Amino acid sequence: MSLHADFIVKENVLLVRLEGELDHHEASRLREAWQQELANNNVGHVIVNLEKLTFMDSSGLGVMLGRYKEVQASGSEMVICSISPEVRRLFDLSGMFKIVKLVDNETFALEMLGVAS
Amino acid sequence: MRNEMTIEFLSISENESLARVAVASFISQINPTMEELTDIKTVVSEAVTNAIIHGYEDNPDQKVRLSCAINGEEIEITIQDEGRGIDNVDMAREPLYTSKPEWERSGMGFTIMENFMDHVEITSEPGEGTTVHMKKQLTSTRALCN
Numbered sequence: 001m002s003l004h005a006d007f008i009v010k011e012n013v014l015l016v017r018l019e020g021e022l023d024h025h026e027a028s029r030l031r032e033a034w035q036q037e038l039a040n041n042n043v044g045h046v047i048v049n050l051e052k053l054t055f056m057d058s059s060g061l062g063v064m065l066g067r068y069k070e071v072q073a074s075g076s077e078m079v080i081c082s083i084s085p086e087v088r089r090l091f092d093l094s095g096m097f098k099i100v101k102l103v104d105n106e107t108f109a110l111e112m113l114g115v116a117s
Numbered sequence: 118m119r120n121e122m123t124i125e126f127l128s129i130s131e132n133e134s135l136a137r138v139a140v141a142s143f144i145s146q147i148n149p150t151m152e153e154l155t156d157i158k159t160v161v162s163e164a165v166t167n168a169i170i171h172g173y174e175d176n177p178d179q180k181v182r183l184s185c186a187i188n189g190e191e192i193e194i195t196i197q198d199e200g201r202g203i204d205n206v207d208m209a210r211e212p213l214y215t216s217k218p219e220w221e222r223s224g225m226g227f228t229i230m231e232n233f234m235d236h237v238e239i240t241s242e243p244g245e246g247t248t249v250h251m252k253k254q255l256t257s258t259r260a261l262c263n
């Protein structure tokens with residue numbers, strides 16, 4: 001199963017919904033699309049919704065960390081939401097949630113970043 | 118039960134998912150839990166990715182060899198390349214260490230393998246290639262031993 005990424009702009013937030021499997025093969029394509037979306041839209045914050053991500057390995061961690069650094073460098077925030085227990089184990093191992101915020105769902109994430117629903 | 122399989126494929130990234138699916142369906146005959154299945158798929162993905170990007174440095178014409186054996190409820194996986202090898206295996210095993218930070222590598226590959234498997238052995242010779250040998254005992258057997 002391959003990866004499908006949806007990018008939605010809500011006010012000043014880029015919402016990234018990932019579906020499928022994120023490995024090294026999919027990572028470079030995702031990175032390019034994601035960077036393009038950040039460059040084309042006047043957005044600051046990023047929400048990554050992992051509800052439908054069924055598999056991820058360390059290549060996916062690399063992409064997340066790369067985008068986090070870019071978003072943070074521009075003074076904005078990145079929030080991850082709706083993570084499955086399987087994918088969460090990987091994030092926990094890497095200590096990613098010491099730096100990136102994790103919330104239960106997209107609504108909470110949007111509220112947190114001040115987007116009216 | 119005892120069973121074994123070996124597959125060999127070209128060092129292209131499309132084959133990372135092939136490797137995961139092949140091992141997952143092979144070990145499904147001993148009924149692993151969902152968590153065990155995810156662990157195994159993740160470590161296979163890590164080792165095959167390493168072979169492709171580090172071992173063969175993205176050269177698509179090389180071969181990666183993957184073997185999987187079932188011994189009772191123990192799973193044994195070997196992933197082998199004949200690429201450039203690892204200069205310093207101890208350093209490569211360090212969490213967050215990567216030789217390719219410019220490629221957005223997280224440096225977590227070996228750490229994940231060590232955490233998700235019971236045993237990880239890496240043998241590597243610069244210029245000759247790398248072999249990663251991993252073992253995991255499924256939980257139902259552990260429960261019986263206790």
